[in-house]
Amino acid sequence: MIYQGNAITVAKNGEGIARLTFDLKDESVNKLSAAVIEELGEAVKALQGESDLQGLVIDSAKEVFIVGADITEFHGVFEKDEAFLVEMNQRVHAIFNAIEDLPFPTVTAINGIALGGGCEVALTTDYRVMADSARLGLPETKLGILPGWGGCVRLPRLIGADNAIEWIAGGTENKAAAALKMGAVDAVVPGDQLEDAALDLLTRAARGELDYRARRAEKTSPLKLGPIEQMMAFETAKGYVAGKAGPHYPAPVESIKVIQKGAGESRERAQAIEAKAFAKLAKTDVCFNLVGLFLNDQLVKKKAGKYAQQVAPIRQAAVLGAGIMGGGIAYQSASKGTPILMKDIKEEALELGLKEARKLFAKQAERGKLTTEQMAEKLSHIRPTLSYGDFGHIDLVVEAVVENPKVKEAVLTELEDQVDEATILTSNTSTISIDRLAQNLKRPENFCGMHFFNPVHRMPLVEVIRGEKTSGTAVAATVAYARAMGKTPIVVNDCPGFLVNRVLFPYFGGFSLLMKQGADFQRVDKLMEKFGWPMGPAYLLDVVGMDTAVHAGEVMAEGFPERMGSLGGGAKGESQSAIQLMFENDRLGQKNAKGFYAYEEDKKGKPKKVVDEAAIALVKEVAKEHRELSDEEIIARMMVPLCLETVRCLEDGIVGSAAEADMALIYGIGFPPFRGGALRYIDALGVAEFVAQAERLAEELGPLYAPTETLRRMAADGSRFYA
Template structure:
């Protein structure tokens, strides 16, 4: 239709609240995707059906140019409806749904019109695959804009053409890296990768997309931007090198625990070798296998729990106070990391340490973190400059009088932390919040002697701050709920998943981790080899074993934490760490701890066995069983005692903060999955090793933590 007349009759409204409409104006068609009853456009069978009807309307109209856009302000298509996947038990209906989606996107890809995706926000999973089915992609230069295939992170693979169209667009090597690492690219990073073709101001998005649709022809994907990329994609010997390299890396990194990376590689390999039709059939079949697996269900549940926690973290809390100026006391690696996270969140940050050189080092660390993120495409150069511009510092408390929140990140020593609180109270407003970044010291003890102890809370960040997604906020018994809410809001503004726990030595995360490490030390005292323990736990899915982790943290710090947490410990006190510290061993930084470090080489330290007076012998029971059940049982005790508010927060804290194997879902999902067998194992270990393995009340009573 011509001359400015607009056709709005081709509209598909589904009972589930999905509206997708086709419009035509001055020879250019528009397909507008919308779920009016939802904040985002999530792909489900109803949306796929209505989108297919809109494509058929576009084909019937005869338009030569078509843009695909979203009615949402900052969301294109966010991906599949995960509830549909997490409830899947039979592969057949999953395959049927995927084939329907594949047919619809094939209809889009084969339209005679030049098609352009106008991407205004998140285009993840199926949203990215929808964009890939268009000839061209124009993206808004917006903080909300992210594009990619994150399915592997959920134990799945792209299955609406993502394993087929992405390598044909950006090249097989780049596609493998994006898919296996679950990359979510900003607009400018996607432009550099060849995933999008233009990046424009959000206000100019539709105009730019319309212009591209009018003036550019349809095109076939080339398999990469450069001749080398195209050769690797299309020449079998070169492609085999890229695929074999990716497969070897995936086997090492997944440790056989996560099948999705190898399935993604298989689908890509089949499609490039045997053609797209074979590849589409393969990705649908493999996706269905994965979608009905326990691993995918646990990973999806973990993601959904994380998303819910953004709302539920504020349960029973009042409105937070705004944080415009954030103060940080302690400009070491942790303090400077928190400072950078605050500046990224839009806060002005004032950093303080004992002297000007220490402050300068902290500011440089925060600046370097920002520059590194900009190089990776997380921010553009101008935004990086604005972030750094929000950072300042001094060797005194000048500038702190206006602070809304101050986080102390000084050494883990109670007297020092109390002095910092006292100094801060002398300059801060009465309504300013003071937070301690302690990992173990009870907040009530840190606040002892304070004029207003109720405004002192815990904000336990995890190192390195810029990578670790968790923040553990500690609410003291007589704390001000508004102070707790302010800490939660500040953490969420920094992009953290926040759990709120009640005050106790070690809180939740440090207490459970220390319990598992203590059990590892007891195994060592029985003569079990250091490397045997670490390798067993790493094979089980922990990022590093307990002895490697103790060396990384530092044995002096580890002893201090163990001393703090041991007040409520059940069972024997491990001797290993105190003996090593007494002997002058410090851990990795000092060159020797449980291991000896020479350059990049790491070997078990034979001196440890001598200090303990033990020789290697088989362990009493399975190493993984003892350490895992020690952790799970202590997590359950934290729930019994009210340290944890919910099993969900316990699972998030364990997985996101400590590295509990994600495929198990967390200690409480693990307990649900193993039920009576877990209780019987605890009773058996209690009979053999003592009361520390006596099941916690909620485990003994057979409580189910999730429905």
């Protein structure tokens, strides 16, 4: 044994080949923590001290290679100043360069996921062989940083600037075939042939069949690009990537600049440029929030995993109610491997549901993600039916009929008599109380909410709503099914609107108050989109549908009359909102091509919003005054109610943690990810400053803006939602 550590061992075989193996003790995956990097430095020194080695294989004893750096350390490390971060990265560069400079050929055997720092380790060696099931990539830009351990230097020299920009700026995970085509790896083989392939490369290099020194020289020299080639490679890419990433995500464009600046430099000089840019990005609020987002996502997935471990997998599902929503649920279930019955009382509704599923599968086939045969097989996992004939063998049913409590109660009561006593019943309701829907059920312990967001195939969140009598088994089975569908489930407790809609409608309430003060809804939309929302509130209401918004607003008004009484609309006159006025004038939004905007079909057949003077004139009718508000005042009037309601949901126990609350808003309604969520947004502003802002607004605008007593105490003692 040449070296033995907690995460790394180095051993030598009889032919003089050393094997450096990553196998982090007490962990399911390999991560590059500070301690592991220190061990790697010690292991490399031990290798340098060996005089008779003929080659080195770097591999992993786990199912993955290395998933990347230990992100749980990032917040603590990134609190240090830029000089510390530059020096830290330069120390890692020295270790990685020492691997690259070893006096014998080297190869990495990539058996599984090799991302971030794991990919950068692999780039240090002369050759790479990859299992056909493995993934390779540099996703650092998704965390608001860039590859800081040589990725911006080595990858362009290996696969060319254009390809490297695509990988790094896009933060993509790349399949083995793509990596081989690009030249990032030298061979792709089945996993059980990986070791032999790695040793074969070393043997050929030792015999002189492969010139590893020439390969190494190419990796450590400046990029061979002339001025015109550089301009085409970098300037064009910067413009394109800036347009895709948007103004709030600087890392993708910064990574291109780093590659460009280092293109004509030696290895060490290019690495110094990379280290400095990494340190600068690591200190940004965007990086802090995106790292926090990653950690929250891991916590949410871990919680869901614990629920799912408690029950057997769902083998057969069913959805009641076809149409667009039912078809979307059926598609999602079938596409991820769980067969599903789709029941309706009308043949035409079943055909509509099947049409929706076929359309979604066809899009997958067009993109090359499915073959025609695979599409046909997955579509066969959806079985339409007009009867309950086969419902005796269903594990879980999703009720997705019209959002009407009486209809849902009748359907659920009828359904319960058609299924096994152990079958889990769920309702895809967005607002109706789970306890209310359960009141006539014989087995309320087997019932919970399963709220999908539209469009089902795109929106990652599923709210799993626990009623007063819902059993742990019902919650666990529903979470397990949501995970099997590729969704992120978050368990919440029952209340009007549950979590996401309860938080969203005070945001709409803030919008309605702005309209009454004479604000221009187009200006508000542009401001909130600039703030980071995918669409402004007026546009979002058009997408949601004014009828849906009015119905949900009435539920919120009934449930929280003091704060949200005005959301119910009311009769024409003083209390009427812009939303209610749109509804009464049959301006429902995209569903009938007129709302706050008018809608025309674009070239792809999708609705495109256009300015509608009739809508502008209509909204002016609700204005009771004309206040001159600054951009900051408008943003505060929109964001404060949303953030306060998130706080109340946490205080009321509707959601279990700040992390789950923030992730639900990001995944469910598109809260700007770079801001980290509503509670992290309050932390960033400062709890005391947020409370002061809320109190000023509450004096003028009422209870919707009033901070809670707990929040006031947090402001007084300097507490935060995140440590």
